[in-house]
Amino acid sequence: MMKENTIKIFSRSFKENWDLPAVTDYNTKSTLTYGEFAQLIAKIHLFYNEIGIKRGDHIALIGKNTPSWVATFMATITYGAVIVPILQEFNPNDAQHIINHSDSVLLMSSKAVFDSIDFDMLHKVRAAISLDDVSLLAQKEGETVGEALAKVDDLFKAAYPDGFTPAHVKYPEIDNKELMVINYTSGTTGFSKGVMITGNNLAGNIVYGIDSQLCFRGSKVVSFLPLAHAYGCAFDMLCQLAVGAHITLLGRIPSPKIIVKAMNEIHPNLVITVPLVLEKIYTKLIVPKISKGMLRWALAVPLLDNRIYDQIRKQLVDAFGGNFEEVIVGGAPFNAEVEEFLYKIRFPFTVGYGMTECAPLVSHTPWREFVLHSAGRVLPGIMEAKILSDDPENTPGEICVRGENVMMGYYHNYEATDKVLDDDGWLHTGDMGTLSPDGTIFIRGRLKTMLLGANGQNIYPEEIEAKLNNMAYVNESLVVEREGKLVGLVYPDYDVMDAQGITRDKLPDLMAQVLAELNKLVAPYERLSRIELMANEFQKTPKRSIKRFLYSH
Structure with missing residues (x-):
């Protein structure tokens, strides 16, 4: 068990970095200091308390990276509830399934995502709140969540009549062994699994980030990876908030051109x-x-x-x-x-x-x-x-x-x-x-994709695909086994072909050249018997991994 307590790490950081910038929305240029961020968390805590959210309750969170997304995540775990971040790229049916499977009682969602979800089919969800403007999107019959939402500012004034100060940042004692996050995998094997992450799991990542000085007080990061994914969550958000760093949110993964523009404006340290x-x-x-x-x-x-x-x-x-370092x-x-x-x-x-x-x-x-x-x-x-x-x-x-x-x-x-x-x-x-x-x-x-060669050799399709993807006119590929032989499934790079004036009827000859060139680079037992052209891009998970299981037969 880690010595450092996850919730105490954040309460200490919010107090010590009160006047420093915490989170900026790159698109609106609006910034929250650590003090303002802690105040927003306090309002969410009052709201949760008013509607009877209990410690251990599950709250689903879906939408693009915004300051309100970050505040909801942090407010939920510092309250003692469990956050269920969901990639907004999940299709509506999958998102709906995850909300139900996770036993979430509240949904915090962007309006754009919520419009594609059937609220009546969310079995345990009492209400849905907009991440865009903190408005009520829907509530079940008999619920008064909307009324509580409307009086949050009054509750806040009553709780802190003389203003909100660092001394008011007091979170409940929450042991590191407690469940804090249920993070659903993106389902390359056909279905998603809810990974149960504890405070100790988060602390292990955060403490490593601090000790290795990946981020530090006053450092800056441009966050463009989805925060609903564990990688972006830990190292584009949690580590930064733990030390007083400044996060600039791009919203979602943009084009390299926009990323470069933002980097040159912000000059991140990591x-x-x-x-x-x-x-x-x-x-x-x-x-x-x-x-x-x-x-x-x-x-x-x-x-x-x-x-x-x-x-x-x-x-x-x-x-x-x-x-950057x-x-x-x-x-x-x-x-x-x-x-x-x-x-x-x-x-x-x-x-x-x-x-x-x-x-x-x-x-x-x-x-x-x-x-x-x-x-x-x-x-x-x-x-x-x-x-x-x-x-x-x-x-x-x-x-x-x-x-x-x-x-x-x-x-x-x-x-x-x-x-x-x-x-x-x-x-x-x-x-x-x-x-x-x-x-x-x-x-x-x-392990699941490893193939066995005719003479017992272990064949790793990813290694062949890496070489194949470097070939001219190949956009993306998969290597599969067909009747005991290796076959390359290729989606061509039509943009390059169009730019060079190459017509589609030339593809068979081009792929024959690609096949010959590839087979010179790989071991004899890794050679492809043929290349099959794909008419459309491969279907992918929200994390942009190809769904191999759809093409393995």
Whole structure:
């Protein structure tokens, strides 16, 4: 159990950083100081109390990243209730299912999302409140939630007649072992599971963020990852609020162009991102520069190439505001070609590893110590890992982790919990990898997607897909098994084809070239027998992972 109590971390931070900026909405340019943020939390607490919300009640939260979203999350856990953050990208039926499955009694939602939900089908929800303007969206017959909402300001004035001060920030004693968050996974295997996150799980992530100085008092972050996802929640929000940092919310993941614009205005001290953002910047901005004309020739000249790489590095650093210690990449596998290029030019990035079930962090290494193609070192003193292999350093096996960050289990799903949590507390991640003596993790792929070659070789489709996705005219791909042979499913890059004036009838010839080129790069047992073209993009989860189960047969 962590020594630091999650709720006390935040109450202390709000008091000590009272006049500092806490949360800014990038679109409206409105900012809440820590004092104003604590006051908003106090109003929500009064509202919860007025309508009879009890400690342990579940409250669903769905909408884009806004100051009101952040305040609702923090007010709920500091009240002693359980927050159920839901990705707004879930389709309405899935969102509805999650609200019901989580036994939520109140729904805090943006109007846009709420309009697509059938309120009458939310079995235990007493009322729905708008995150946009704190208005009543709907309430069940006999409820007086709307009346309570209308008198919150009067309740606040009565409770704090002389004004709200740091001394009024007093939250209930809530043990770290208590459930605080139910975070639903995005369902790549066909259904979502409610991951039960305790105060101790949150503390493990927060304390690591503080001790490693990922964020600090007065530091700044541009938050564009969904806060309803464990990665963005922990390292774009919770760590910052724990130390007095300043969060600027972009709302949702925007285009690289908008991200770069915001970074150059705010100059963040830390950049939290997913591979897709860096991969887009690499393919759209860097590759066109280094693959044409004089620059391509110059990169082949010793010494001259280093000067060019230094210029590219500076351009990239400047693109992210020029004031950050490191860029942390996580949430999905990183394209090997992009990773190798960034490493070659000494761009200050590192790759971490985590999962919702660990709220989310398992491993991380500061960028100066980062080992290429690794996923960082297991968090010292917080987590431990082992590989289910006779030779963990060289032969991949399933990665198992144990420690402060590991979840309680899946809500209302004992069977799924028993499949991943063993009697000794080890979480079986489903990821395959190796582990170096210093605790550095190297991930090979998912256990469920691993294929067995004709001669017993382990084949990791993700590794083949990474190479395939780097090929010209390939937008995205999946490698599947068909009648004992490997087949590449490819959705072509029509934008590039259109830009180059290539017509659709040329696709078979182009893919034949891609197939031949790919099969030169992979091991003999990894070679594809053919490429099948996909008419539409692959269906994806809200986290933008391809739903493999839809294409595995």
